[in-house]
Amino acid sequence: MAAHKTTLCLILLAACLAAATDGKLSPEYYSTTCPGAPAIVQAGVVAALKNETRMGASLLRLHFHDCFVNGCDASILLDDNATFVGEKTASPNNKSIRGYEVIDKIKGQVEKECPGVVSCADILALAARDSVVYLGGPSWEVSLGRRDSLNASKEAAEVSLPEPTFNLSDLAVNFWAQGLSFRDMVALSGAHTIGMARCTTFRDHIYNDSDIEPSFARSLQQFCPPRGHDDVLAPLDLRTPAQFDNSYYVNLVNYKGLLHSDQELFHGDSADPIVRNYADEPAVFLEDFAKGMIKMGEIKPLTGSAGEIRKFCGKVN
Structure with a gap:
C-alpha cells in the first residue's frame, strides 16, 4: 500500500511539472514551484493601494499596455539598452504609465521566496486582478505561466495602443487586432x-x-485651459473615481x-x-469585464522555453 501511494504521488508530481512546461497557461502553474507567489503579489498590491x-488604476493599465504590444510578456517594464529603445517613452506611455516601482518591489519579494521562478509578466497579470478586486470590482481566475520577453519596441507601442482621439471604428479595429471582440472592447473600456x-488627452x-x-x-x-497646464489631472470617472463600478457607463449615457x-x-x-445595458445592469458589466480580462491576459504569451524569467523586471538577465 505504501509503495502504491508513493507511486501515485510521483505520478501526480510529474503531471504537475509537465503542466508547468508544456507551454499552456494554468492557474496552478506555480502550485509546486512557488505556491506563495499569488499571496505575495496580493499583499504588495494591497500595501501600494x-x-x-x-x-490600482496604474497597475491595471500597466497590464493592459503590456498585453497590447506584442503580447503579455512584460516588455513594457524594460528600460532602454544598447540594443533597443523600450516602450516606456512611447507617446501612449510617456508621462502616463506609472507603477513600475510597485512591480519592482513585488518582484523582489517574490525572488526572495522563489528565485528565478515567477515571471514579471505573471506578476503584472496578478497585480491587475488584485487591484480591481481591492477597489470593489470583480475577481477572475488568472492563468499563469507567461515568460518575459528579451526585448521591447517603442515603435510597436506607438502603433499598437489605442489613442484618446480614436473614434469607434478605430477602437474596434484596434481591439480586433488583439483577438478581442466588439463587446470585449466596450467592457474593457470600463477600466476607465x-x-x-492628463489635460492634454481631453x-x-x-x-x-x-x-x-x-x-x-x-x-x-x-x-484645463486651451493652452498650457498639460499635466493637470482629472478623474476618468467623476462620480466614483476610486471605486470600480459601472458609473463610467452612466457618465457616457449622460x-x-x-x-x-x-464618449x-x-x-x-x-x-x-451595450453601454445602456452596462449602465442599467452593473452585474452584467462586471461579469463581462472579468471575461474580457481573461481573454486579454492570454494575448500571445511567451511560454515553454521562449523568453526568460527575468531576475529584475527592468532588464534582461
Whole structure:
C-alpha cells in the first residue's frame, strides 16, 4: 500500500511539472514551484493601494499596455539598452504609465521566496486582478505561466495602443487586432471607471466636440485651459473615481465621458445598446469585464522555453 501511494504521488508530481512546461497557461502553474507567489503579489498590491488608491488604476493599465504590444510578456517594464529603445517613452506611455516601482518591489519579494521562478509578466497579470478586486470590482481566475520577453519596441507601442482621439471604428479595429471582440472592447473600456487623465488627452474633447454635456465641459475648462497646464489631472470617472463600478457607463449615457474615445462608445452608434445595458445592469458589466480580462491576459504569451524569467523586471538577465 505504501509503495502504491508513493507511486501515485510521483505520478501526480510529474503531471504537475509537465503542466508547468508544456507551454499552456494554468492557474496552478506555480502550485509546486512557488505556491506563495499569488499571496505575495496580493499583499504588495494591497500595501501600494493603501498608500495611494490611484495606484490600482496604474497597475491595471500597466497590464493592459503590456498585453497590447506584442503580447503579455512584460516588455513594457524594460528600460532602454544598447540594443533597443523600450516602450516606456512611447507617446501612449510617456508621462502616463506609472507603477513600475510597485512591480519592482513585488518582484523582489517574490525572488526572495522563489528565485528565478515567477515571471514579471505573471506578476503584472496578478497585480491587475488584485487591484480591481481591492477597489470593489470583480475577481477572475488568472492563468499563469507567461515568460518575459528579451526585448521591447517603442515603435510597436506607438502603433499598437489605442489613442484618446480614436473614434469607434478605430477602437474596434484596434481591439480586433488583439483577438478581442466588439463587446470585449466596450467592457474593457470600463477600466476607465478608475484612474486619472492628463489635460492634454481631453482638451480637444472639452473644447471642440459637440457630444459632451455643456456644464461638464465648462467645469473641466476651469482647470484645463486651451493652452498650457498639460499635466493637470482629472478623474476618468467623476462620480466614483476610486471605486470600480459601472458609473463610467452612466457618465457616457449622460454625455460626460472625459476622453473623446470614451464618449465614442455612446455616440448614436452600434455600441450604444451595450453601454445602456452596462449602465442599467452593473452585474452584467462586471461579469463581462472579468471575461474580457481573461481573454486579454492570454494575448500571445511567451511560454515553454521562449523568453526568460527575468531576475529584475527592468532588464534582461
